[in-house]
Amino acid sequence: MTASRWQTFSPVWNQLHQFQDEMNRLFDRWGNGNPLAGAARFPALNVWEEGEEVWVEAELPGLNLKDLEIYVSGGNQLTVKGERKPNLPDNGVWHRQERAFGAFARTLSLPFPVDADKVDARLENGVLRIRLNKHESARPRKIAVKAE
Amino acid sequence: MLANITSSPAKDRAEARPESTRGGVFFTPRVDIVETDGELTLFAEVPGVKPDDVDLRYEKGELLLHARVQPRGERSVVLLQEYDEGDFFRAFTIHESIDSGRITAECKNGMLTVHLPKVEAVRPRQIAVRGE
Numbered sequence: 001m002t003a004s005r006w007q008t009f010s011p012v013w014n015q016l017h018q019f020q021d022e023m024n025r026l027f028d029r030w031g032n033g034n035p036l037a038g039a040a041r042f043p044a045l046n047v048w049e050e051g052e053e054v055w056v057e058a059e060l061p062g063l064n065l066k067d068l069e070i071y072v073s074g075g076n077q078l079t080v081k082g083e084r085k086p087n088l089p090d091n092g093v094w095h096r097q098e099r100a101f102g103a104f105a106r107t108l109s110l111p112f113p114v115d116a117d118k119v120d121a122r123l124e125n126g127v128l129r130i131r132l133n134k135h136e137s138a139r140p141r142k143i144a145v146k147a148e
Numbered sequence: 149m150l151a152n153i154t155s156s157p158a159k160d161r162a163e164a165r166p167e168s169t170r171g172g173v174f175f176t177p178r179v180d181i182v183e184t185d186g187e188l189t190l191f192a193e194v195p196g197v198k199p200d201d202v203d204l205r206y207e208k209g210e211l212l213l214h215a216r217v218q219p220r221g222e223r224s225v226v227l228l229q230e231y232d233e234g235d236f237f238r239a240f241t242i243h244e245s246i247d248s249g250r251i252t253a254e255c256k257n258g259m260l261t262v263h264l265p266k267v268e269a270v271r272p273r274q275i276a277v278r279g280e
Contacts (some may be wrong), residue, residue: 002261
């Protein structure tokens with residue numbers, strides 16, 4: 001049923017050639033056609049530092065904060081876990097499926113220890129933003145220099 | 149085949165990109181398109197886009213999706229950069245069996261859902277068969 005749909009795909013969405021290009025690109029990106037080569041990389045992360053704070057950002061469109069598990073372990077290991085669910089309506093037929101789904105988990109080693117109790121996560125318009133605080137031991141310390 | 153893939157690599161840069169007056173890069177949003185009896189439904193990933201910043205238009209049988217992402221400010225010390233941010237753009241050619249006047253869309257959690265209702269004439273119809 002679904003397979004035959006693909007044959008009649010182009011009259012409705014004149015993009016069959018684009019789909020093929022995209023398939024090629026998908027495999028190019030993952031390297032040698034091995035889909036697992038990129039499996040550990042979701043979600044992609046941007047991380048930056050601002051004084052005492054470390055910010056981690058990821059794009060997770062369609063997810064809610066309650067679908068995510070975020071925790072710090074071992075002092076500097078940040079883990080983001082969750083699951084993306086497919087959105088197939090009842091009796092629906094796929095014309096195109098580019099969005100991936102399934103469980104994911106990613107652990108990031110931060111370059112310094114963070115305070116596991118002070119983790120703040122927000123998910124706004126599909127962008128996850130996690131604010132972490134550097135642990136006391138990682139903060140710069142002013143050393144008083146006494147003269148004589 | 150794609151159904152078993154659990155990862156999604158970093159975003160694609162648009163190949164045929166329109167010129168932007170703001171400069172910067174356009175990204176091609178990933179989409180799912182599902183057909184039901186009454187409509188085609190398009191789900192597009194537009195992370196970072198507020199509902200007000202989506203520009204969706206239909207002209208000459210083409211559905212044009214343009215979504216703006218608010219600039220996210222300066223970042224002084226970058227530790228890891230795995231993806232870039234920028235506006236989204238994508239165009240779709242639509243068959244005339246879509247009732248363009250009744251196209252609706254909503255945007256929530258960085259997901260844009262577009263409903264493309266079929267014109268009455270192409271909807272499957274149950275035909276009652278009477279005996280006698």
